[in-house]
Amino acid sequence: MSILFGYVKSEGVRGIDASINRNGGQAESSQTKGGDIDVSPKTSSDQVGHMIKDAMRKILGDAATAVFFKILENRKGLTPTEIANRPEDFSTLLRDFFGSGADAIERYLILTMSHEFGSRFSSRSFLEVVHEIVGGGNESG
């Protein structure tokens, strides 16, 4: 089962290489000949969730991130691995807490995903990017 995203391989985002935690990411995806990405649906959902949590940890620090995700779970019933399936709920809570800061956080998350998936999503919204990653996976499954 493979998904051909068809995105142009990113050259990486300067300044983000040092701050991205790649744990669990590279082993789950592989680049095909044409620069396309091969990601299974389960892997991409899990991967997106963990990637978002890691990125949030980078922004907020460990303690505040733990509380944020606890509240996310209590209020929205959302664990990190489920974010990819319900990114709207995650985005709503971001806006509740961070107000206008939610936009900047989402842009950072998009950069992180672009870097991790080797693709350019910069002109898309956070919700579009997540839906595309996960939705694309479901279509091919």
Add this chain to the structure above:
Amino acid sequence: MSLAERLTDSEAKVRILALYHGQPDAQLSISDLRSDLDLPQREIREALRDFLGIGLLRSEPAYFLDQTRDGELQQDLIREMQADRLKSQEMPWRKSRQRMDIPLLDGLVPHGFPAPASLLVLAEPECEKEVLCQQVAAAVWARGQMVIYATTEQDPHGVKLAISGMAGEGEESIMFLDMFSPQGEIPSTVELSEHPTDLTDVSIALAKLIERGAGLLILDSCSTLLDLNGADSTLKFLTSLTVRCMKKGCSLLLTLNRKAYEVAVVSRFQALADGIIELKADEDVFTGITTYLRISKLRGTGFDSRWIEYQVIHGMGFEKKEV
């Protein structure tokens, strides 16, 4: 603006946070940051200025993360998020939420004050609680709502002038009950006056004013009523007044000297109020008096309970003091 928003309100801030949290010991020059972040220089400089301002970053010899301050800010952020959780416990009978239009207070209650509500200002004498009352009166009046101002410690004329100074013309929308002048047996400068020992007459006078559709009743200060009538009578009067106000959709702002009474008495007042605003003053030989405000209770919405240092600007009121 909340701390969460302040920390993340630009892409440069988010990227800088991520950069330093990824490498907590990094020491980066401005050109390193410009090169790493690939963002407009102006945006980077603004982010750095703000982070230096709150002590998150230090700048000598290069920009580095103050990890102790970072830990403190994370704890503040956690408190802010936990306070925000309380908003889901909103009380169904509340009609609405309102901003006070006083940045110092609104900054502590990001989703607005429940309305109507009874708020108790517990203050030390040096804290100028009367200025806060006048500022709230001016803000409510500026929204086009009628205000009842019952004063026991100040001549209404002086209060009127102070509110006019904050709100401009139009203090006619503020109705005074003068309980100050009768204590000195001097003629009142306003239409309504009652002696604070005549709680029945005070109650009747206030009831008539509330019926006229006021949005806020200020009683400054309950300490006078307590001194003259004792705790039981005063609390009975205030309970009745609170019920009457809530039924009519009129919020209530009460004040009390927080140092003058036994803890048990103050606790009874605290239990009566929906919200408590505390004012305290610290004295230091070198720096003089420093005043602080915090919200220690607010039913029905989330709030930040930290002590905030404030200053009183004459003609304007309470303002957060930038440290």
